[in-house]
Amino acid sequence: MKNxxxxxxxxLILSITLSLGAPAVAEESMSPxxxxxxxxxxxxxxxxxxxxxxxWNVVNRTLQEDGSWVVxxxxxxxxxxxxxxxxIVEHWRxxxxxxKVIGFSVRxxxxxxxxxxxxxSWPEKDSPKLSxxxxxxxxxRGEFFFSFPKADGGKVISRYSFSxxxxxxxxxxxxxxxxxxxxxxxxxxxxxSRRDPRTDLPLFNGPxxxxxxxxxxGGVAEVxxxxxxxxxxxGTERRxxxxxxxxxxxxxxTTMPILEGCAMVDFFEHVGDGxxxxxxxxxxxxxxxxxxxxxxxxxxxxxxxxxxxxxxxDAVVLTTPGDAAVRHRVTFTKTVGGVRREDAISEIGxxxxxxxxxxxxxxxxxxxxxxxxxxxxx
Numbered sequence: 001m002k003n004x005x006x007x008x009x010x011x012l013i014l015s016i017t018l019s020l021g022a023p024a025v026a027e028e029s030m031s032p033x034x035x036x037x038x039x040x041x042x043x044x045x046x047x048x049x050x051x052x053x054x055x056w057n058v059v060n061r062t063l064q065e066d067g068s069w070v071v072x073x074x075x076x077x078x079x080x081x082x083x084x085x086x087x088i089v090e091h092w093r094x095x096x097x098x099x100k101v102i103g104f105s106v107r108x109x110x111x112x113x114x115x116x117x118x119x120x121s122w123p124e125k126d127s128p129k130l131s132x133x134x135x136x137x138x139x140x141r142g143e144f145f146f147s148f149p150k151a152d153g154g155k156v157i158s159r160y161s162f163s164x165x166x167x168x169x170x171x172x173x174x175x176x177x178x179x180x181x182x183x184x185x186x187x188x189x190x191x192x193s194r195r196d197p198r199t200d201l202p203l204f205n206g207p208x209x210x211x212x213x214x215x216x217x218g219g220v221a222e223v224x225x226x227x228x229x230x231x232x233x234x235g236t237e238r239r240x241x242x243x244x245x246x247x248x249x250x251x252x253x254t255t256m257p258i259l260e261g262c263a264m265v266d267f268f269e270h271v272g273d274g275x276x277x278x279x280x281x282x283x284x285x286x287x288x289x290x291x292x293x294x295x296x297x298x299x300x301x302x303x304x305x306x307x308x309x310x311x312x313x314d315a316v317v318l319t320t321p322g323d324a325a326v327r328h329r330v331t332f333t334k335t336v337g338g339v340r341r342e343d344a345i346s347e348i349g350x351x352x353x354x355x356x357x358x359x360x361x362x363x364x365x366x367x368x369x370x371x372x373x374x375x376x377x378x
Contacts, residue, residue, distance in 0.1 A: 041302065048142070052079045055078050057193050058075040058191070059190070060096040061189045062097060063187040072095075072098050073094055074094050075095065075096070077093075082106075083297065090103070092104070102260060103120070103121070106118075106119050110303040112303065115135060116137075119295045119304050120132070127218055128217055128285045135160075154178060160172065160173075170192045220285060222285045225316060231363055235250075235251055235360050236251065239356065251359065254266070259284075263282060279298040280296070280297055280298070282296075306320070307321070307330050315332060317330075326346070327350050337363075338361050339361050340359065341358070343357035344356060
């Protein structure tokens with residue numbers, strides 16, 4: 001029997017958005033971000049996933065053809081909050097379906113739609129990918145959905161559920177429906193039990209090569225196009241204000257490889273006086289689409305936003321997908337001694353671009369025994 005969950009993970013549909021990064025540091029030097037202890041996020045619903053924060057042992061049970069349930073793997077999972085509590089990040093590593101599995105997710109509450117948006121990066125056979133689910137909590141149970149087409153013209157709906165949350169345990173299950181949700185077949189269950197915090201669980205789904213060149217991800221060459229973003233950076237953000245003037249703000253950024261080099265994440269924040277603006281991004285080459293995809297969210301607008309694109313000459317250029325009138329473009333280039341990111345806006349469907357932000361960064365040193373500054377809560 002072809003497991004519907006495996007089929008679903010290979011057919012997930014995507015949306016995508018933004019970020020930054022430099023000289024790489026070996027994974028052993030990257031201490032994990034501390035779980036945030038102060039919550040500045042203005043949306044109470046953003047706390048609904050707080051029960052999941054921490055380190056977990058996971059037992060995977062999957063449905064067999066004869067209807068029995070069999071343990072087919074185990075894993076460790078680390079979950080922590082980011083962006084002043086506006087979002088939750090997960091690093092998963094272990095086995096399922098008797099095969100090695102690594103995974104990463106970021107999830108945030110969208111106050112406009114009153115739904116959670118889950119952005120997943122779970123490479124299959126070392127093939128990078130990004131995907132999204134949407135859903136909400138009702139009566140203490142979280143349910144999140146995506147769908148994909150069948151060969152016969154129908155569609156399969158997949159549902160991921162969180163339930164039975166206790167102080168030291170919880171349950172996740174996956175189910176599919178081929179009749180528009182009237183009936184469901186549950187085929188994968190994860191049973192979580194809490195483990196002591198800050199154990200030897202590898203935070204960033206290592207290992208990766210110390211010189212920063214990922215040699216994983218099935219040898220997908222395009223993954224290396226943005227290697228120069230890895231590392232810790234400092235610099236200046238210049239932003240175009242509504243009155244036509246430009247303002248400058250000092251910033252710091254840390255960009256790290258995850259999923260054995262199949263993806264990368266950014267921790268960005270303003271430094272100095274004034275409100276502490278923070279931004280988080282997940283970026284990956286998507287083999288199936290032959291494009292870069294990127295999701296970005298921040299502590300003032302936690303809804304994940306998407307851009308897609310490819311390398312054009314010396315730059316990687318990502319733009320808002322679809323045919324919306326207002327579109328966003330992000331351009332990354334390597335400079336002499338640093339990196340540059342330029343953000344532009346088009347209000348006429350992808351023409352007449354207007355630059356609204358320029359970020360210029362140079363490498364900065366940080367103590368290998370300390371966590372990256374941009375990845376911790378002060």
